[in-house]
Each structure stands twice: as structure tokens, then as C-alpha cells.
Amino acid sequence: MAKEKKLQKPPHLEDIDPNTSGAHSRQLQLVSRSTMIKERALEALFLACACVAVLAVLLIFAFTLYKALPVLSDIGLLSFFGMDWAPSSGHYGIMALLVGSVIVTAGALVIGVPLAIGCAVYLTEIANKRLSNIVSTAVDLLAGVPSVIYGFFGLVILRPWLADLTGGLGFGALTAWLVLAIMIVPTITTLTMDALRSIPMGVREASYSMGATKWQTIYKVVLPAAKLGIVNAVVLGMGRAIGETMAVLMVVGNAPVIPENISSPISTLTSQIALDMGYSSGLHRSALFGMGVVLFIISAGLVGIVRLISRPREAKVDTAKAVKERAEKNYRAKATDYELAEDVAKAPSNLPELEKEQEHSRQRIKRLLASGAKPKVSKNATNATMLGVFRATGAVTTGVLVLIILFVLVNGLPVMSLDFIFGWPQGVNAEGGIFPTIVSSLYVTVLAMLICTPIAVLAAVYLAEYAKQGRLVNFIRYATDTLASVPSIVMGLFGFALFVEAFGFGLSMLSAALALALMMLPIVMRTTEEAIRAVPRYIRWGAYGLGATKWQVVSRVVLPSAFPRIATGIVLAIGRAVGETAVVLYTMGQAINLPITPMDSGRPMTIHLYLLANDGINMQAAYGTALLLMLMILAFNLFARYLSRKSAKKTGGK
């Protein structure tokens, strides 16, 4: 997610892209007709790839809505938003579930947001660099831990603890709040840290030089300046919380009612879909798709909000507009300078925003100084207290995250053995090994990667090298963002309806891989686009100067030099896919089977863990599976970090 934000390019950058200028089309006429046709055909192909994301989003919405029509026309919109959810007696009112989703999400934000922001402030502003590096790496890695593991932790550790505490069963909103808060903290922390880091050091220095304490600088200067970025982070965290399925499903208790209190069972849209999908039919199934539509609209709406927030706004004050124009002028001037070209490519792309913010905080400081407010408590005491609070949030966050890792490690290690990894499940309760589930997980992931990568890379090539800025590109970006935010259970529903049923692929590796590929597409597209844009312009100009065609430049120069960073994106997406549960739950089947052909069904590790944890009988195997799963994902993420470090060093060294 951290990567995603950086990728958003303000329109002004595109204007100066030499490739989209008229000069280029004249240049094309110098080459032979067949070359020209080839170039045009390639461009069309890239555009088609870029449109896959748009098509996917439209298709998901249209198809899910289509499947929801029977229930809507049968019971009407009013009853669909009614209170009574009792499918076995023909009541399909989703209001209690919708309220459940809202309660669960709101509570998670109330707990998670202060922790995450506190932690981010601590890591960027207070902690020393070494500690900050270690902790933020850990936070990054934890953002990749699959939700089923968080759910497992909530079920086995938090639930009994809260049951003792409240005297109830331990299932309910409270448990879900804690689990979800833990899950969204890494996401919000990482994004907030990006926002804080993008604030120029000079702003802070100015504040200190006027005698402000660290706390005053953080509270009055840094946080206000980073406000937009932080709101962005919170909205994305909210999207994650409302779309979360597996972790919620495991701890809410699944009672489709408005809860009496925070420790009584509750249900949410996502968890109810996952719970009912397997056996539902007729109107009941249609109602689940209706819930999918509601979730889709919520998440697309949230994406819309994020885009509105992060778009450089038409300034209300004339001076701010002037500042922006000045910034753009400066920027153009810089961009034509060869020496600076590389810096420009690497520099944060939200430059005009920054300049604006800088002005803003300067004025703020001036105003504050002018008002001459005298604090009642000594500013040093406040400073010490507040820094302590930030340290505490940092410590709590880190502590909880370490606890989860220890939980999996301590319980899982005794189960580890070669027999466990390479053996087959035996008997009714899956004793023995989990080999087929490992193979299923890897099989489907590789297949999804093979489907996703060519499309995603070519689409990114189009967006970064060919596209003229305008409505189409904006629309493609919006669609890609929306696709990235589609709750995984909705993707699973869609995959089931389209690939399993309509295309007749059945519960198979292929169906699951197609659904997973759609999930991976935005991730790989964004990282690839970022990678391509990071390739210094003068390299391209050099190639053009030698008479290369556009495709030659892209294929021989740009893509090879962007390769390490593209690989990083792919590896990250693989990590996501291996840990995904809700998407594959109803597209792959659940039978333990060693898949050979893409049409075979199987049971991936995540589902194996989910089923074992739910059965609650053979917990040993559940711990072992959780550990192996987490190790695999950590390995992928560490590998991705290694790749991106390596490429950073390479470009840095030049």
C-alpha cells in the first residue's frame, strides 16, 4: 500500500513527457510503413491490456449486480435493507449485517488509528534511525501477514481472554475490534510514515529554530502539514477493515442481529457471505451477491474519496494558485536539465502539494508566534509527556505484533518436521502432513502470476510510456484503484459466479488463479508503472537519438532497466496471493488433492488453516500450517525488499 500512494502522479508531470509530444509522431513517419504499423499495433495491444482493469471492475460490478437482481426484484429494495436476516425462512434483510460491518469497522478505527499514527510519529520523528528501520521493516512485513492468521490469533488467544473478562462467549464486536485494529495498524502506520517523511526537513528546522519543542513541532507543524496523507491512510485502513472477511468471520460469533452489547455475538456483510456461500441456493445466494454489491459500492466510494482528497485541489486563494504555478514552472525548468533528470524521476511526485504545504505551515508558525500564546503548563513538561505517549504507542504496536509472531512461532515450531511438510494428511482429522496444501497454494499462485504479469506489465507500459493524459487514463487509474480495493470476498463471489459457473471451469486451480490474478493485477500494474517512470529520461533520449523506435526503446532499454523493481512488485503480489483466503475459498474447492492439471481442485494452506481452526479438533496441524504459511510469506516479502534494495543501490551508485 505504501508503494501505491507514491505512484500517484499529478497531471503536471505528464505534460512534460517528451514521448507524448507531437514530435514523436513525426519521428514515426521517418521509419518504414511496416514498422509504423507494428508500432501502432503494439500500442493498441498495450491499451487493451490497460483496459483489462477497467473491464474487470465493470464486469465485477455488473455481474454481481446481475446475480443480485432476483432477490431485489423478488423482495424489493426496502425489504433487502430490512432488519430480519433468516434465509431459511425467506427473510433476506441485510440491515443488521450492514450495521454490524459499520460497528466493527468504526471500533477498529477508534482503537487502531491513534495507535498507528502515534507509532508512525514515533518512528519518523522520535526514534533513532536504527531502531526506526528495524521496527518499520517489521511493520511492513506484518502488513503482509494473511488475515486468516490474525483471525486464528484472535480465536485462540483473544477470544478466551475476553470471554473470561466479560463473562460472555468472547465472540463479538469487542474481539473483532481488537483483531481488526491489529490488522489495520501496519497499513495505516506505513502510509502515515510516507506522509510524514514527505514533509521537508526545513519545515521542522524552521519550527525548532523558533524555539518550539519537539512535541510542538509535531503537533502544530508536522501533523497539520501531513493531514491529507494521514486522512488518506485512515480511509485506506477503513477500506481494509470493512472488506476484511476471514479474521472477522473467525471472531464475531456470526449472529445476524444488532448486538445487545459489545461482547455479544454479531455478524458482518463479509463474514456472512463467507459463512453462507458454500450451501446457499436460489434467493439466498442472490442475496449474498446483493451484499457483495453493497460492499463493492462502499469500497469504490472510499476509493473515490481518497482520490478526491489526494488530487491537487483548485486553490481557493489566489496566492496558493500562484504558488502552484511557480512550482510547476520550477519543475519544468528542472526537468529539462539533464543533470537533474534522474533526481526528478526519483523525487516525490507530489511536489506542488509540498510547496503549498510549506507555505501553509510557515504562515501558521508566523500566526502562532504573533498570537503569542503562553502555555499554562511548561512546554518542556508537555513535551516530555507527549513524547512518552508516542513512545508508548510505538511500544504497544511493536509489542502486539511481536506477540503474534511469537504465538505462531512457539506453537508451530514443535509441529515442524519433514513429515509435516512433505507428508499427506491422514485420517479424519488431518493428522500427518500438509504437502498437498502447500502444492495447491504454490500451484495456484504461479498460475495466477503467469496470467497476471504480462497483462499488468504491458498495461503499465501503456500508462507510463504511451498514454496521453486525459479522461481515459484517469478512468483507468480510478478503475485500477477500485480493483485494488474490491473486498476479497467479493472477488471470490465474482470468481465463483463467472469462472466456476458461467465459464464452467468448476472449482479448480484455473478458476482460483483467474480470480487471484485480478486481485494481483493492480499491485503489479502500479509497481511496474512506478518502476518504468523511475528509469531516467536521458537513457530514453539516448536510445531515441540512435534512431530506435518507441517499442525498441521500451523493450530494449526501459523494461530491462526497470526489471528489478518490476520483479519486486511481482514478488510482493505473490506474497499477497499465497496468503489469500476469501478469494480462493469458493473458487478452488476445499478437497485435499494434489493438483496436476489447472482443472484440478485443491485446498490451499490458508483454507486448510481456516478449516482446522474452525473444526478446533486438530489444533497442532493448524499451528504448523500457520507457521509455514507465515514463513513463506515473510520469505517472499524479505526477498522483495532485497530486490528493491539491490536496485536502489544500483541506481544510486551510477
Added chain:
Amino acid sequence: MAGSTTVMPIAEIAAEQFAEHTGIHVLVSGLGSSAGIESVLNGTADIATSSRDLTEAEKSTGELVTTEIATDGIAVIVNTQNPVANVTMDQLRAIYAGQITNWKELGGEDLPILVVNRDEASGTREAFKTIVMGDTRFDPAAAVLPGTGQVRDVVSRTPGAIGYISLGFVDSAFTSAKVKALAVNSVEPSEAAVEAGAYPVSRYLYFFTKGEPSGTAKEYIALVVSDEMAQTIRDAGYIPISAERKGGE
């Protein structure tokens, strides 16, 4: 074959043994009893596994042939500290409908009853509903848990909780969590009581086929009801069909 998650473990192991014997792979999917029956009717699957009998609508298709493969008693479980030892079917129904909400109404302590239900995909719930609830609706505010082990675990830790699980899972080799099974209508739940038909909360597990089973399906079903599978069925928490019943089928 497709169907009940309750029968899935038996079906899977039988499938493994069947593959060893004959080299033919049988694919087992746990979708829930209803979905399994639908799959057989529309030809996606050859055998439906089910923990409930056919509904009138399903019977009326006239195409499905029934094979009983095991019996299953459903134990009503409470925390070991709970002094209540017996419930009647009526009390049980009232508890799950949300009408009786405190243990003192059953002669126990003054403690709210925390009702644990199963998910609707569960064959155990389906059977419990048919046998105990009839037309009465489950209390929607009850916790819905998707697994037998979870129900037992939760009940074993929570003094006021009540749940139901297959009789064979009341004592399990996998965990130290202890629960107490209540007598229903004063009949203690035991294998013998279930087989004798005395224990009221019990049911059969079935295979359904479209028409008389033939070919591979027939061989597979023969393996499942064979003595060879009896121990596996016991491991899975169920009671194999006794010899007399098999003869009568």
C-alpha cells in the same frame, strides 16, 4: 461426490482406500448436504453425502436412491461445572428459541444461558433443527460457530454455555477440554442408546445416488459400509450401521 461436511471425513478416507484398492480416484467436496443433493440431481456429482433425509421436494423428484451409512447421536453439551444434568426436548427447544434464558429455570444456578449454535451449512444443525426445533425458529442472537471442535472448546471454557455436537466428539483424543453431555428426556447419551433408538436426538447419515448405484459408485458405497471402514467411522465420531440394519436395507 459432493455434500455434507459431516460425512466428508468418512467419504474422503473411503476415497483414499478406494483409490488404493481400485486405482480409481473419487473426488470429494464438502459443500453442505443440500448443495450435494442438488449436485447429484443436476448431474455434477455421482453421490451426494448427507446428514439429513430427503425433503419432500427432493423425494418428489423420484430419482434419488438412499443408502444409510452410519448413525450419529447429537449430544447436548454444557460446562462441567454446570449442575444441570437433564433437559427435556421442550426445554431444549425453548433454550434454542431464546425463550428460556437462565439456568435457574432448569434448576441450575442463577446464570444466563449462553447459547452456541452451528452454522446453517452444518449437517448437525440441520439434524438438530429437524429433531428438536421442528417449526420453531432458532434465536438469531445465538452465537453461530462453524466447527464441532470450536463448540466444544467454547463450552468447556464458559460456565453458562450450551452447545450440541456429534456424540463421538464429546470425548476426543485431541484435546483436554472437557464438557458434560446432558441426558435428554432422562436418557443418557450413549452409543448403545442411540443404536437402540432410545436417545431422542439422533439421526442417520446417508448417501444419495441418482437411480440405483451402479459401477464405480456401487463399489465405493460397498466399501463405505464394509467392516473395514467401521473403525474409521468410529474415529470420525459416528456409529457404524449394525449388521441387522444393513441386512434390512
